[in-house]
Amino acid sequence: MFPTKTDSRRRLNATAYLNVENTKAAADTTEPDGFVNEQWTAPNVDESTPWKTIAIIITLFIGGTTCICCAALDWLADANQNRSDRIWALIIIGVLTIIPGGYYFYILSCILMRRQGYTMDDIRRLG
Structure with a gap:
């Protein structure tokens, strides 16, 4: 047909x-x-170390940790709860920076300890 x-x-x-x-x-x-x-075949990809991305990861992690520590110290030192708006602002900024910073810092530390299954391809290049 x-x-x-x-x-x-x-x-x-x-x-x-x-x-x-x-x-x-x-x-x-x-x-x-x-x-x-x-x-x-696999493409030829530049295998250089992304130093700018590593610096951003460390900055996010240290900045988030610092903000959360300062918020905790302000909360402990403020007996009359006069500065609660500053404490909440530091907590929110700290959480928003420590979550991606901590995640990529963990992956970066696993790469540096040469654990199985972690490569530099797991880190998104930011710069």
Whole structure:
């Protein structure tokens, strides 16, 4: 049965290959379907150490820790609760910086300790 002009393109493509036998693909550089064997090799990526990203990670972690420590000290020293707005601001800033800083600091420390499964590819390059 031949397809008519009203059939869709998908149906035309599907019926065109029904009577074709499977053949083994050639092993040369270009496959018959248009793909090139070089596209399956790993690209040459610059493997330099991302120092700017490491500095941002350490800054976030130390800054968040400092903000939370200062908020805790203000909370302990403020007996009359006069400066609670400053304490909440420091806690919020500290939490917002220590969460990504702590996460990437943990990954960075695992990389430096050479644990299995951690590579520099796990750290997103920021700079």
